[in-house]
Amino acid sequence: MQKIRNFSIIAHIDHGKSTLADRLIQHAGLVNDRQFRDQILDNMDIERERGITIKSQTVVLSYKSKSGEVFDLNLIDTPGHADFSYEVSRALASCEGVLLLVDASQGVQAQTIANLYAAMEHDLTIIPVINKIDLPSADIEMVKEQIDHDLGLDSDLAVLCSSKEGTGIEDVLEAVVARIPPPAENSDKPLAALIFDAHYDPFRGTIVSCRVFDGKVRPGDLIRLMYNGAVHKVEEVGFFRLFRDPQPELSAGSVGYLIAGIKTVADVRIGDTITMDTNPVEARLPGFKDVKPVVFSSIYPISSDEYPSLVDSLEKYKLNDAALIYQKDSSAALGQGFRCGFLGLLHLEIVQERLEREFDQAIIMTAPSVQYQFKLNDGTELTVENPQYYPDPILIKNSAEPFIKATIIIPERYMGAVMKLCLERRGSNPRIAYPTTARVEITFDMPLAEVVFDFYDRLKTITQGYGSFDYELIEYRDSDLVKLDILVNGERVDALSIIVHRDRAREWGLQVCDRLKEEIPRHNFKIAIQGAIGGKIISRSTISPFRKDVTAKCYGGDITRKRKLLEKQKKGKKRMKMVGNVEIPQSAFVSVLKARDE
Amino acid sequence: MNNRQNHRKNPGLYVHVPFCRSKCLYCDFYSIASQTSIPTWLEAVQREMRLYGEDCGDEHRGKFQNFDSLYLGGGTPTILSERDLAALMESARKYFTFSPEPEITIEANPDSLSAGKLQNIRDLGINRISLGVQSLDDADLKYLGRTHSANQAVKALEMIRFSGFTNISVDLIYGLETQNLRGWRKTLDKILEFRPEHLSCYQLTFEPGTPLGKMKAAGKVRSIGDKLEAAFFIYTSRYLEREGYLHYEISNFARATELTSCHNQKYWTHTPYLGLGPSAHSFYSGTRWWNVKSVKKYCQLLAEGTPPVESSEILTEDQLDLESLYLGLRTSAGIDLNELGADPGMSGALAEMQRTGLVKISNGRIKPTRKGFLVADSLPLMFQG
Numbered sequence: 001m002q003k004i005r006n007f008s009i010i011a012h013i014d015h016g017k018s019t020l021a022d023r024l025i026q027h028a029g030l031v032n033d034r035q036f037r038d039q040i041l042d043n044m045d046i047e048r049e050r051g052i053t054i055k056s057q058t059v060v061l062s063y064k065s066k067s068g069e070v071f072d073l074n075l076i077d078t079p080g081h082a083d084f085s086y087e088v089s090r091a092l093a094s095c096e097g098v099l100l101l102v103d104a105s106q107g108v109q110a111q112t113i114a115n116l117y118a119a120m121e122h123d124l125t126i127i128p129v130i131n132k133i134d135l136p137s138a139d140i141e142m143v144k145e146q147i148d149h150d151l152g153l154d155s156d157l158a159v160l161c162s163s164k165e166g167t168g169i170e171d172v173l174e175a176v177v178a179r180i181p182p183p184a185e186n187s188d189k190p191l192a193a194l195i196f197d198a199h200y201d202p203f204r205g206t207i208v209s210c211r212v213f214d215g216k217v218r219p220g221d222l223i224r225l226m227y228n229g230a231v232h233k234v235e236e237v238g239f240f241r242l243f244r245d246p247q248p249e250l251s252a253g254s255v256g257y258l259i260a261g262i263k264t265v266a267d268v269r270i271g272d273t274i275t276m277d278t279n280p281v282e283a284r285l286p287g288f289k290d291v292k293p294v295v296f297s298s299i300y301p302i303s304s305d306e307y308p309s310l311v312d313s314l315e316k317y318k319l320n321d322a323a324l325i326y327q328k329d330s331s332a333a334l335g336q337g338f339r340c341g342f343l344g345l346l347h348l349e350i351v352q353e354r355l356e357r358e359f360d361q362a363i364i365m366t367a368p369s370v371q372y373q374f375k376l377n378d379g380t381e382l383t384v385e386n387p388q389y390y391p392d393p394i395l396i397k398n399s400a401e402p403f404i405k406a407t408i409i410i411p412e413r414y415m416g417a418v419m420k421l422c423l424e425r426r427g428s429n430p431r432i433a434y435p436t437t438a439r440v441e442i443t444f445d446m447p448l449a450e451v452v453f454d455f456y457d458r459l460k461t462i463t464q465g466y467g468s469f470d471y472e473l474i475e476y477r478d479s480d481l482v483k484l485d486i487l488v489n490g491e492r493v494d495a496l497s498i499i500v501h502r503d504r505a506r507e508w509g510l511q512v513c514d515r516l517k518e519e520i521p522r523h524n525f526k527i528a529i530q531g532a533i534g535g536k537i538i539s540r541s542t543i544s545p546f547r548k549d550v551t552a553k554c555y556g557g558d559i560t561r562k563r564k565l566l567e568k569q570k571k572g573k574k575r576m577k578m579v580g581n582v583e584i585p586q587s588a589f590v591s592v593l594k595a596r597d598e
Numbered sequence: 599m600n601n602r603q604n605h606r607k608n609p610g611l612y613v614h615v616p617f618c619r620s621k622c623l624y625c626d627f628y629s630i631a632s633q634t635s636i637p638t639w640l641e642a643v644q645r646e647m648r649l650y651g652e653d654c655g656d657e658h659r660g661k662f663q664n665f666d667s668l669y670l671g672g673g674t675p676t677i678l679s680e681r682d683l684a685a686l687m688e689s690a691r692k693y694f695t696f697s698p699e700p701e702i703t704i705e706a707n708p709d710s711l712s713a714g715k716l717q718n719i720r721d722l723g724i725n726r727i728s729l730g731v732q733s734l735d736d737a738d739l740k741y742l743g744r745t746h747s748a749n750q751a752v753k754a755l756e757m758i759r760f761s762g763f764t765n766i767s768v769d770l771i772y773g774l775e776t777q778n779l780r781g782w783r784k785t786l787d788k789i790l791e792f793r794p795e796h797l798s799c800y801q802l803t804f805e806p807g808t809p810l811g812k813m814k815a816a817g818k819v820r821s822i823g824d825k826l827e828a829a830f831f832i833y834t835s836r837y838l839e840r841e842g843y844l845h846y847e848i849s850n851f852a853r854a855t856e857l858t859s860c861h862n863q864k865y866w867t868h869t870p871y872l873g874l875g876p877s878a879h880s881f882y883s884g885t886r887w888w889n890v891k892s893v894k895k896y897c898q899l900l901a902e903g904t905p906p907v908e909s910s911e912i913l914t915e916d917q918l919d920l921e922s923l924y925l926g927l928r929t930s931a932g933i934d935l936n937e938l939g940a941d942p943g944m945s946g947a948l949a950e951m952q953r954t955g956l957v958k959i960s961n962g963r964i965k966p967t968r969k970g971f972l973v974a975d976s977l978p979l980m981f982q983g
Contacts, residue, residue, distance in 0.1 A: 524973035524980075525954045547828035550974040552800040552849050554928060555865050556612065556879030560886060560911065563921050570920075570982055581950045581980065 004253050005180050006074045006211065008091055010119060011101035012109035012468060016131040019163040020101060020172070021059075021077060025242070027169050028061035028073070058197070058209050058255055060239040065177045072239075073176055074255035076196070076211075083344030085118070085472070086291050090196040090271045092118055093287055094211030094255060097125035097180030099172065100151070104130050104138035104160075107439075108146040109468035110409045116151055125180045128153050129172060134162040142436075150435040183253030191215030191223070192281045193250070193258070193274040198265040200320040204235075206262040207244070209255075210274060213285060216251040222277040223260060226284050227269045231277045232260035265322045291323060293341025294402065294473065295348055295452050296369045296385040298329045298495070299355070300337035302362040302575055302586050307336045313359035314338060317351070324351055329386070331495045333577050333584075334364060339386055342368075345452050364589045366495050368452045373400040373476055387497040390483040393534065399481040401501075402448045404471040409441050414463040418442060421458055425450035426501065447501070448473065453593070484538075486512050487530040488520075491580045496592060505531075509539035512592045517541040519588035524549065527582055605883040608666035608697055610864040613643060613686065614875030615675040616893055619710070623743030623813075624771070626805040628877035628891050629673040635893050639875075640682055642900040644689045646874045649905055651693030661882055662872045666697040667861035670724075676710040680718045687722045701860040703728055703767070708754035709746040716761035726765040727758055728798075733771060734785040741776045741819075742802075743809070755792045765857065767796035772830045773822050774802055779833055786834070790841055796859060797843065797851040799834050801827055828972055835968050846930045848971055866925045868918065876906070884913050924978040932957070932965035938981060947980045 011017040061073040078084075078091045092098065098119045102108055119126050128147050130140060144155035159175050161168030197209035217223065221234045236259040238246040250256045262268055270291070273284040301310045318324055324347075329339035342348040348368060355361045374382040374391055375398040384390060406427070410418055412434075419430065419442070427444035435441055451471065459467045484505045486496035500508055509531025516529045524545050531539035554562060576583035616629045617636060650662055668690060678686070703726040704719060719727075733739055734748040746754075758766055768789055772782050789797070804814040804821060813819045821827070835845045843851040844858070847866065852858040864871045870882045876896040879888040887910030890896050899906040913921070919937075926933035938944050948964065951957045956970040956977065966974060 524956065524976045525950075546973065546976075547824040548831060548972050549824075549976050550831075550848055550928075550972060552803050554848070554925065555862065556871075556873055557877065557888060559865060559879075559921060559925070562924065563917060566920055566924060566978060567917075569979055573979060573982070581947055 003069065004072050004074065004183055005097070005176050006076065006095045006183060006253075006255050007097045007099060007176055007180055008076045008078050008095050009099045009101055010078060010088070010092075010115035011131075012103070012106075012111040012115075015101050015103040015106065015109070015112070016163050017077075017101055020099070020129070020131060020161070021075060023163045023166055023169045024061060024073075024075060024173065025059060027166075027173065028063050058240045058257075060241055060245075060255075061173075063173050063177070066174060071177050072254075073173070076255060083342075083347045085114075086289055086343075087197070087270055088115070089118055089122075089287065090194065092122045092124065093271075093285070094194055094196045095122070095124055096183060097127065097176070099127050099129045099176070100153075101129045101131050102143055102147065104132045104140055104143055105135045106466075107139075107143050108150045108409070108435075110407050110441075110470040111468060113150065113409075113441075114407070114470045114472075116153075126153060127172075127175050127179055128155065128158040130158050130160050131163055133160050134165045134167070146436050146439075186214040186252040187216050189214035189252070190279045190281045191217055191221075191274065191276045192285055193217065194285050195268055195270055195272045195274060197270065198268045198322065200265050204259050206259075206265050206268060208258045208260070208262065208268055208274070209240075210250075210258055211255045212250050212252050214252050214281070215276070216249050217258065217274070217276075218249040223258075223274050224277045224280060225268060225272055226275060226280075227272040227288070230267070232262055235259045235261060264319050266318065268322070270322070291343065293323070293325055293343060294370060294448065295342045295344055296339060296371065297342070297348055298331065298334075298337050298339050298366040298386070299326075299352075300331065300334035300364045300366075300495070302364055304335040306362065310338075310355075310361055310363065313355055313361050317355060317359065321351070323347065329388075331366075331388075333493045333579055334366075334495045334589075341385070345456075362586075364495070364586055365593070366589070367498050367593055369499060370402050370447075370449045370452060372481060372499055374398070374481075384499070387483055387499050388494060390497075390499055393482070399479055400476040401479040401481065403445050403474050403477050404448050404451065405474050406444045406446045406451065406469065406471045407441065408444070408459065408467060408469050409439060410463050410467045412438050412440050414467065415440050415442070417462045418459065418467060421455075421462060422446065425455060426504070445474065446471075447477075447479065449500070450504075482533045484509055485532045486516070487528075487532055488516070488579045488582050488584065489527055491582075493579050493584070495589065502533075505533055506538050513539045513541035515591045516584075516588050517543055519591050520582065520584055522546045523582060525581070604867050604869045607864075607869045608664050609662050609870035609872060609882075610667040610669065610861045611662070611665045611690065611694060612669045612671060612861070612871060612873040612875075612878055613675075613690070614873065614878040614889075615670060615672040615678060616876050617672065617677050618674045619677065619707075620745050621743070621809070623741075623810040624802060624805070624808055626803075626808055627671075627673065630893060633677065635897065636678065636682065638897045639893055640678075640685060642897040642906075643686065643874055645900040645903075646906065647689050647693040649900075650872060650874075662870065663695050664697050665694055665700060665872075667701045667864070668696070668703070669861040670702075670704040672705055674707050674710055675704050676706040676715065676719075680715060683719065684722060687724075701726055701765075703859075703861060705730065706754075706758075707746065708751040711754050711757060713757055713761065716757060716763075720761060720763065725763070726767065727763050728767040728769060728796075729754060729758065730769045731755070731789065732769060733774070733777070734788045735777065735781050737776045738771075738774050738781070738785075741774055742771065752788065755789075755794075759792060765796070766792070766794045767798060767859070768792075768794045770797065770799045771802050772799060772834060773827050775820060775822060779830065782830065782833070783837070786837060793853070795853050795857040797838065798849055799838075799851065800849045801831065831972055832968060835971070844930065845968070845971075848928045848974060866929060868922065868925075884918060886911050886913065920978065920982070923981060924974075927957075927964075927966050927970070927977045928974050930965060932963045935959065935962050935964055938964070944981060951977070951980060 009017045057077045059075050063071045063073050076091045078088045130143050147153050147155040159171050161172055192214040193210040193212040195208055195210050199207045201207050219234050219236055222231055224231050236246050237250045238244050239256045271288040275281045301307050323343050325341040326338040329337050369385050371383055371385040374396055376395045377397045422444045427446045429445045431443040433441040459469055480502045481499055482502050482505055484498050484500050485492050513529045526545050527543040529541045530537050576585055617633050618629045620631055702724045704724050705728045707730050731751045736748050804811045838851045845851055846858050873880045876889055876893050877891040887907050889906045890908040896906045957964050957966050
């Protein structure tokens with residue numbers, strides 16, 4: 001056990017976490033240069049493209065230290081986004097230490113701090129690492145000062161490296177060996193293993209990533225998942241070395257995988273404890289939470305005959321993403337579809353992109369919604385995340401929406417613009433701190449609904465990319481909520497309805513009316529687009545009809561030509577959604593969700 | 599569903615004469631400015647007639663009989679000499695049979711007519727002349743690349759009437775940059791002095807590939823825009839209806855029901871028609887085919903005894919339905935209510951179209967209004983959920 005180290009790398013987005021992981025792997029000789037693919041741990045296309053880690057991966061590095069001893073270093077990769085903070089916390093719970101990575105030119109950012117707190121909560125050894133020291137804009141002194149002041153760590157202990165150039169990698173590995181404590185020896189106790197991740201393999205079922213804290217587990221053992229008491233027979237255990245490396249056993253302190261005929265990832269819960277059926281532990285390892293979705297949206301196929309294929313794709317997708325929940329939904333405008341719950345907006349975008357890219361689905365997603373709470377006059381309490389189920393307003397006694405604590409770190413010069421943005425988004429109770437000179441940390445209480453659209457994009461824009469943002473859910477607060485409907489020639493387009501704060505309804509209504517006006521082509525009749533709360537119209541726009549659309553001549557050869565044109569238009573019309581007589585292109589549904597370019 | 603019965607109706611015969619003195623800038627029909635190949639063309643047309651006529655074993659033999667219309671179109675058919683025209687008519691009568699009083703039309707340009715020629719044309723049994731006047735404003739004529747003057751056109755009309763023709767059609771074009779509503783009305787007024795039995799008033803279209811189309815693409819000329827085009831269209835329709843004309847198709851007006859073009863209506867109702875000559879289209883019972891678009895190739899193929907057909911299509915039921923729908927909605931007769939499916943979405947669409955004044959229903963037919971005519975291209979798909 002003295003030769004094992006379990007650690008994670010944590011960082012703000014883009015600070016070079018995946019690149020550092022690649023370097024460590026390469027340095028440990030796990031892959032040769034020919035096999036080497038950049039950012040080996042991010043093995044989904046979308047992860048590589050966006051440069052973010054969605055599913056965490058684990059790998060064992062065999063490292064021969066300067067002292068000549070060989071260590072097994074378990075690198076537990078973590079997702080780098082607030083949406084996946086629970087997964088991060090479970091990964092951290094499996095470690096004894098972390099590398100806290102800071103970009104040498106950008107310095108400490110909002111997620112750096114959030115990650116630091118998470119690591120502290122688990123009482124981990126924290127090794128600050130300053131990355132990207134090769135950049136011309138690198139300011140190591142500034143970053144060291146931030147490490148001292150913002151993070152309260154000893155900057156003298158910070159390791160300097162450049163993952164890109166490969167400098168300082170040895171120092172990082174040496175620091176891991178020297179400073180992170182080995183896991184405790186508890187192999188004689190009853191089995192307690194923490195599940196921190198799960199992947200789906202079409203041939204083996206669910207591959208459970210776990211950290212064994214107490215006891216040991218071998219193939220043939222009957223294990224029990226404490227969450228639901230399900231008993232499974234272990235088929236295989238082993239270590240991750242970019243491929244699965246079977247072992248005779250996993251003993252206390254080790255990190256590895258376990259295959260036990262578990263069908264889907266939804267059958268396990270991240271954070272759950274695995275124990276022995278015959279000799280179970282009494283209590284679960286601490287920190288288990290059943291993650292609940294916070295953002296909701298409906299998914300519809302563009303063309304209704306693609307519905308069966310969407311059903312199939314969602315089922316397959318779900319095999320590997322237990323966090324996504326969905327149920328059938330239907331819309332008069334868009335037909336059959338699904339109401340889906342996501343961990344956050346990024347999770348939503350990832351699901352959307354993967355469905356489109358990996359499963360080749362052409363889909364329309366409705367405006368994301370949070371979960372609202374309504375108390376009715378008769379005492380009933382309702383939770384509503386789908387505008388379709390907004391209760392009759394005269395029955396509502398009280399309504400409430402989820403609030404977050406938003407933390408934003410920016411260079412001081414952007415403070416005015418960011419304050420304005422937050423106040424526009426109903427931010428309240430601002431707290432301002434100056435951790436170091438010229439940088440501001442602003443904390444706001446804000447409705448979650450205000451950030452699920454385009455808050456982060458807007459923040460990036462107004463701070464020219466310097467703004468960093470993190471949030472945590474705090475509580476439900478009373479709020480004056482209304483349902484805003486969009487009418488096209490008097491007909492309600494149910495897929496465009498949203499629940500919104502009364503003060504924000506008009507602005508949203510105007511925006512949707514304008515967007516639809518741009519996207520819906522002219523027809524041979526006038527089209528009125530209206531935003532309405534109940535019977536009250538609060539915004540409108542009009543699409544004037546085209547005046548003339550007729551071919552002058554139609555003789556012999558023209559007839560076939562004209563028919564072919566109509567056939568083409570008819571095909572195009574299939575991809576349109578009809579509301580009454582109005583053809584609404586898919587782009588219109590997408591455009592209403594796009595960031596406002598103010 | 600509809601128009602299927604029409605394949606039993608008398609067919610129409612079309613002969614394409616692809617020769618012109620010079621090409622007009624807007625024209626999208628196939629023609630060539632050289633006349634040297636007229637003799638070989640004539641010979642080829644006669645061969646093609648024989649292919650479809652009774653004494654030969656072609657697949658279409660016998661299908662096309664008892665024509666009640668013959669249309670000599672172009673190009674400029676009056677470019678043919680009196681002898682060539684006579685030979686053409688003689689062959690047509692030799693290889694095909696005609697109903698007792700067929701409508702026989704020849705297209706003519708003002709600068710290709712003389713009193714003698716007109717007399718000759720009448721003697722050949724041609725009883726209808728479609729004169730390409732286009733405008734009675736010299737600036738318009740120049741813009742269009744016409745080789746005659748307004749004065750020549752007026753003289754030609756006088757001559758035609760004087761020769762005793764009782765069925766005259768005049769082609770006009772509106773919506774030119776050089777034209778305003780007042781100028782257009784002057785042209786109409788002058789034309790109406792001759793009380794033509796039939797008028798075709800086309801809105802100028804910039805067809806890609808034509809000189810005018812290219813000039814538009816290069817930004818040298820412009821369309822007048824859909825607002826003004828709509829104004830011209832409505833004005834023309836109202837004005838001519840007040841003058842006693844029936845606006846029976848988007849671009850066609852007739853002084854009485856029996857003066858509507860018998861031949862052209864075959865195109866709009868899936869009635870069989872046989873087109874001879876390069877680029878001509880034919881239709882028979884759900885099949886449409888068309889000839890090669892080259893005089894040279896056309897003559898070569900026929901010299902080898904091969905039908906000069908470039909391609910053909912067999913229309914599916916859906917395609918026939920779609921064509922009936924859109925062609926019907928281009929005419930004042932409209933479409934039979936029963937031709938629409940019983941789809942509830944359909945009746946909703948129909949109600950909406952009535953409400954917005956695009957169509958009206960009378961005698962069990964859906965008839966486009968003047969406003970409906972204006973947007974006729976967009977009507978058919980409103981019925982196609």
